[in-house]
Structures are given as structure tokens and as C-alpha cells.
Amino acid sequence: MDRRRFLTSTATAAIGASLVPRHVALAQKPAAIKPKRLAPGDAVALVAPASATFKTIELDIARESLEALGLKVIIGGHLLDRHGYLAGQDKDRAADINRFFGDASIRALLPIRGGWGSSRLLPYVDFDVIRQNPKIVLGYSDITALLLGIHAKTGLVTFHGPNGMGRWDEFSVGWVKQILFDAQAVTLDNPHEKGEFLAQTENRIQTITPGVARGRMIGGNLTVLSAIIGSPYVPAWEDCILFLEDVGEDLYRIDRMMTTLKLAGVLGRIRGFVFGTCSECEPGEGYGSLTLEEIFADHVKPLQVPAWQGAMIGHRMPQFTIAEGVQVEIDSTAGTIRMLEPGVL
Numbered sequence: 001m002d003r004r005r006f007l008t009s010t011a012t013a014a015i016g017a018s019l020v021p022r023h024v025a026l027a028q029k030p031a032a033i034k035p036k037r038l039a040p041g042d043a044v045a046l047v048a049p050a051s052a053t054f055k056t057i058e059l060d061i062a063r064e065s066l067e068a069l070g071l072k073v074i075i076g077g078h079l080l081d082r083h084g085y086l087a088g089q090d091k092d093r094a095a096d097i098n099r100f101f102g103d104a105s106i107r108a109l110l111p112i113r114g115g116w117g118s119s120r121l122l123p124y125v126d127f128d129v130i131r132q133n134p135k136i137v138l139g140y141s142d143i144t145a146l147l148l149g150i151h152a153k154t155g156l157v158t159f160h161g162p163n164g165m166g167r168w169d170e171f172s173v174g175w176v177k178q179i180l181f182d183a184q185a186v187t188l189d190n191p192h193e194k195g196e197f198l199a200q201t202e203n204r205i206q207t208i209t210p211g212v213a214r215g216r217m218i219g220g221n222l223t224v225l226s227a228i229i230g231s232p233y234v235p236a237w238e239d240c241i242l243f244l245e246d247v248g249e250d251l252y253r254i255d256r257m258m259t260t261l262k263l264a265g266v267l268g269r270i271r272g273f274v275f276g277t278c279s280e281c282e283p284g285e286g287y288g289s290l291t292l293e294e295i296f297a298d299h300v301k302p303l304q305v306p307a308w309q310g311a312m313i314g315h316r317m318p319q320f321t322i323a324e325g326v327q328v329e330i331d332s333t334a335g336t337i338r339m340l341e342p343g344v345l
Contacts, residue, residue: 029155029235029236029238030152030153030154030155031155032155032157032325032326033131033134033154033155033156033157034134034156034157034342034343034344034345035107035108035134035135035136035156035157035344035345036107036134036135036136036344036345037180037181037182037183037344037345038071038107038108038136038180038181038344039181040069040070040071041070041071041072042071042072042107042108043071043072043073043074043105043106043107044066044071044072044073044074044106044107044108044109044110044136045073045074045075045076045096045100045103045106045108045109045110046059046062046063046066046073046074046075046076046079046110046111046112046164047076047079047093047096047097047100047109047110047111047112048076048078048079048080048081048087048088048093048096048111048112048113049087049093049094049097049111049117049118049121049142049143049146050086050087050111050113050114050115050116050117050118050142050143051085051086051087051113051114051115051116051117051142052081052082052083052084052085052086052087052088052115053079053080053087053112053113053165054082056080058112058113058165059075059079059080059112061165062110062112062164062165063075063164065164065168066110066164068168069173069176069177071108074100074106076096076100077095077096077099078092078093078095078096079096079112081093085115085116085117086116086117086120087117090117090120090121090124091121091124093117093121094121094124094125094126095124097109097121097125097146098124098125098126098129100135101126101129101130101133101135102126102129102133104133106135107135107136108135108136108137108138108180109135109136109137109138110137110138110139110163110164111138111139111143111146111163111164112163112164112165113163113164113165114139114140114141114142114143114163114221115141115142116142117142118142118143118144118145118146118149118224119142119145119224119227119228119233121146122145122146122149122231122233125146125149125150125153127150127153127154130150130153130154130156131153131154131155131156134154134156136159136180136344137150137156137158137159138158138159138160138161138162138163138176138180138321139159139160139161139162139163140160140161140162140163140166140220140221140245140315140319141163141221141224141247141315142221142224143163143220144160144219144220144221144224144225145224145227145228145233146158147159147160147220147324148218148220148225148228148233148234148235148324149228149233151218151235151324151325152232152233152234152235152236153232153233155325156325157323157324157325157326157343157344158323158324158325159179159180159321159322159323159324159343160219160220160243160313160321160322160324161175161176161319161320161321161322162176162319162321166319167316167317167318167319169318170318171191171312171318171319172318172319172321175188175319175320175321176321179321179323179339179342179343179344180321180343180344183342183343183344183345184339184342185338185339185340185341185342186338186339187336187337187338187339188311188312188320188322188336188337188338188339189334189335189336189337190203190204190205190310190311190312190335191203191312203310203312204310205308205309205310205311205335206293206308206309206310207307207308207332207333207335208273208296208297208300208301208307208308208309208332209300209301209303209304209305209306209307209308209332210306210332210333211272211305211306211331211332211333212306212329212330212331212332213241213271213272213305213306213329213330213332214241214271214327214328214329214330214340215239215240215241215270215271215272215327215328216239216240216241216325216326216327216328217240217241217243217322217323217324217325217326217327217328217337218235218237218240218241218242218243218324218325219241219242219243219244219274219322219324220243220244220245220324221244221245221246221247222244222245222246222249222254222257222258223246223249223253223257225244225261226257226260226261229260229261229264229266230264235325237265237266237269237270238269239269239270239271240269240270240271241270241271241272241273241274241328241330241337242266242267242270242272242273242274243273243274243275243276243311243313243322244273244274244275244276245275245276245277245278245313245314245315246278246279246281246314246315247278247279247280247281247314247315247316248279248280248281249278249281250281250282250283250284251281251282251283251284251289251290251291251292251295252283252284252289252290254278254281254292254295255290255295255298255299258295258296258298258299258300259299261299262299267299267300267303268303270303270305271305271306272305272306272307272330272332273300273303273305273306273307273308274307274308274309274311274313274330274332274337275296275307275308275309275310275311275313276309276310276311276312276313276314277310277313277314277315277317278292278314279314279315279316279317292309293309296309306330306331306332307332308330308332308333308335310335311335311337320337322337323339323343326339326340326341326342326343327339327340327341328340
């Protein structure tokens with residue numbers, strides 16, 4: 001589903017860094033809390049924080065994919081609800097999340113899909129229950145709002161990776177197993193296969209600014225992130241490695257959202273920058289357009305922090321699993337993300 005239909009204006013007012021609201025400029029950084037690792041036989045809950053699931057076969061595919069990992073799947077009571085394009089009323093979608101966090105038998109929560117709606121339920125999420133009962137939360141796209149909101153309010157390490165209806169291919173499953181089941185502190189590195197060609201043509205990385213940097217890995221979908229800037233559901237940005245991705249956005253919108261992060265003071269605080277992919281991001285109508293490379297040259301290169309684009313973070317592709325809030329070391333020439341600590345206990 002195209003989030004752009006629902007996020008009608010991701011930056012309603014560009015706020016200069018000197019005018020950033022106090023709760024943004026001085027956002028608190030709770031002590032990090034790590035969930036326990038997964039093991040075969042564990043119960044995981046499928047929830048629907050965002051868009052509606054209209055076809056029950058999609059639920060079947062998500063359940064069978066998780067069962068193939070040896071997990072027991074519990075279905076949220078409101079997962080198949082519908083309120084227009086949303087998976088039910090905001091309070092009901094949040095109620096499933098609150099209930100599963102309070103249920104000691106559940107070890108992880110997996111949103112079935114993204115789309116739009118996670119931001120709407122944040123005021124109804126019981127962060128005290130989450131803080132007292134840390135569990136794995138895994139997802140991407142619109143789920144960015146939930147991942148960042150939980151981390152900002154509780155310190156819980158959350159995970160940017162496949163949704164329930166995501167790509168459970170060999171590449172993506174491999175990182176899920178290493179990070180969430182085996183509790184490994186891995187080095188995330190793109191595939192390097194050339195295939196039948198003389199040079200690598202797919203999954204290439206492109207260095208923006210060379211260098212090595214360390215910091216907390218924080219980020220997600222650019223559209224969703226920029227839409228919640230100024231709210232109490234974003235983390236502290238000081239000394240972080242910012243990672244971003246997007247899908248289906250005209251390039252002028254990418255430029256606008258990067259400008260929002262700049263004017264809100266986010267970009268000026270980071271130690272490093274990693275961009276994944278921007279699937280189906282085209283120039284749109286008009287006489288000309290900046291390229292994605294030129295947008296990053298305008299907004300990221302002047303920061304003089306290690307930065308690159310092309311990481312396996314994005315839509316419609318095999319994905320890394322990124323632990324939000326853990327310390328990492330990035331090498332923007334090699335295009336690697338080295339975890340300095342496990343994301344789970």
C-alpha cells in the first residue's frame with residue numbers, strides 16, 4: 001500500500017534547529033533494555049498496528065512462514081478487523097499490542113504488514129507494560145513509528161526487519177536467525193556476487209563520505225520518521241548512526257523530508273549515515289530533478305560523517321535485521337555495519 005496517500009504532509013512546518021521544541025531537542029535516552037532471544041517452540045504474536053489485511057490467505061502465508069522457523073503463532077484478536085484502510089480502531093489495534101506484552105507466554109510481536117496507521121495508535125500504547133515485559137518487536141516500513149516510539153519511551157531494543165507478510169527468503173531469514181535466535185553480534189554486509197557479469201551490478205554500495213564511526217543504530221522509513229518529528233515518540237539523536245529507506249516517493253519528496261531532518265536538528269547530531277534503497281522513487285513530472293545521489297550530496301556530505309547508500313535495508317528486497325538502539329561500528333568504504341553487542345539476551 002502506498003503510504004503517500006495517507007501521509008499527506010510529512011513536514012507541516014520546517015522548524016529551525018534553534019526553535020526545536022524542548023522535548024525534541026533534549027529527548028531523553030532511557031537505559032537500553034534487551035529482550036530475550038527466540039528459540040524453537042516459542043510463541044510469537046501476529047498483530048496489525050497499521051493497514052488492514054483483506055485476504056485471509058495472507059494471514060495463512062505469514063503464519064506458515066513463522067511456523068517454518070519453529071515458532072508457535074498466536075493471532076491477535078483484532079488482526080482481521082477493518083476500519084477503512086486501517087486494521088480496526090486505533091484503541092483496538094493498540095489493545096492487542098498491550099495484551100501480548102502483558103502475556104508472559106508470548107516471546108515476540110510481529111506486525112503482519114505496514115502501510116499506514118502505526119503512528120495513530122502510539123497514544124494508546126501502554127509503555128509501562130512494555131518496559132516491565134521486554135519482548136522482541138520486528139517489522140519495517142510504517143512499523144517504524146512503533147519501533148521508534150517503543151524505543152524512545154522505554155529503551156527497549158527493537159528490530160527493523162521482515163514483517164509477518166515480508167520476504168522470508170534465505171538471505172533475510174539468515175539474519176533473523178543469527179540476530180534474534182543465536183544472539184550474535186554480526187557484521188552486516190551486502191552480497192558481493194557478480195553473477196554472469198564482469199562487475200557487480202546488484203546490491204552495490206556507494207560511498208558518500210568515507211570513514212569509520214561508532215554509535216547507536218537508529219532509524220527506519222524516512223517518510224514515517226519525518227512524519228513523527230516533533231512528537232515525544234522519537235529517540236535522542238545524539239551520537240547515533242542514522243539509517244533510512246523508502247519506497248514509492250518522488251525525489252523532491254525525499255529532498256523535502258531530508259530538509260525536515262536537517263532543519264529539525266537531527267542531521268547535525270548524528271555520527272554516521274546509512275541509506276538502504278528507495279524502490280520506485282522517480283523524478284516525477286517536470287523539467288528536471290535532483291538525483292538521489294545529488295540529494296545526499298546536498299544534505300549528508302556536508303555533515304562530514306561516514307556515510308553510504310545501498311545497504312540491504314528497504315522494500316521489495318532481501319533485508320538485513322537491524323537492532324534499533326545497539327552500538328555499532330560502520331565502515332562507509334566497505335559498506336558494513338558491525339554490531340558491537342548482541343541485540344538480545
